[in-house]
Amino acid sequence: MDEKHKNVLAKNLVNICKVLDPSDIYDFLIGGDVLTWRDMEMIEANETRSDRALKLVEILQRKDPTAFDVFINALKSNYRHLHDLLQDPDHSFGINLPLLEAENLERELKQFYQRRLKKINPLPWRHQYLFSAEIVYIEQTLFRSEALYSTQLSRNGQEMRASQVFTRHELSDDPKRILIEADPGMGKSILCKMLTLMWSKECSDGNCGSSSPCIHSFNLLFYLHAKNFRRCTSIADVICECLLARDYGMSPSTLNKILKSSK
Structure with a gap:
């Protein structure tokens, strides 16, 4: 590698180690004849994500x-701000590093949810039975609260799907808080899990975020239980404790700044 490119990597080493997960770009680097399978094994032998980025x-x-060029191109899809930072290091002051951290946090959460929530255990007393959430999930019929006290006939046409719970309606142009009520065992918990899993994947609705907002309208989503707050004093502490890897390297204060700046 040219000396000037080595200097660019060295200058931005902290940012690279802070946000990059090498496993996201192995296919680009191996396909571009930059890494070998042996190189990948050497990188993966390191325990923490930041150490793997450093080894890369x-x-x-x-x-x-x-x-260097292959590495830069590999970053373009999932690490756009890191790509821009390395592509034009002389203008790095124009890179929005808080936005870079927010995008990386979003990616980290989505990967976590896809690993953690893809399987469900409908029988808590039988921990060995795990099923694919997307295969066994049966979507419930949802009604807005005002429809619950209507007659069955007047409810017709007021049903909604899980993907529509954040859609604008006559009571709110921008609904961001919902309360799900149902009898025990009716599927409230699995609905929350499926909404989270839905957020972690690409939106299939082309109008998402515009005329028909859905769960993807939110930049960040935190799937937490009330019991998670017992040992923590702030939402940022809970998120760091329950949703982020120990080596992720984001402090509660940094997370608080992201929460305040995100919608």
Whole structure:
């Protein structure tokens, strides 16, 4: 690798180690003949994500001059701000680092939810029975609260799907808080899980966020239980404790800033 590109990586090493998960770009780097399978094994042998990112940079610096461009292109899809930061280091003051951290937090949460919530256990007393959430989930019929006290005939046409709970209606142009009420065992918990899992994946509705907002209208989503707050004093503490890996490297104060700036 050229000396100037080594200097760019060295100058931005803190940001790279802070936000990059090498596993997100292995396919680009191996396909671009920059990494070998042996290189990937050496990187994955490191315990923490930041150590793996550091090892990746170390290996890249020993590669031929094309390695830097392949690495930059690999970042373009999922790490846009990091890509811009490395692409034009002389203008790094214009990069919105808080936004970079927020985007990385979003990516971290989505990966966590896809790992943690893809399986459900409908029988708590039988922990060995796990099922695919998307296969066994049966969508419930939902009604707005005013429809619950109407006759069955007047309820017709007032049903909604889970993906529509944040859609604008006559009582609110921008609904952001919902209260789900139902008898025990009716599926409130699994509905919350499925909404979270839905958020962690690409939106299938082309109008999402515009004329028909859904769960994807939110930049960040935190799936928490009331019991999680017993040992913590703030929402940021709970999120760091329950949803983020120990080596993620984001402090509660940084997370608080992101929460205040996100919608």
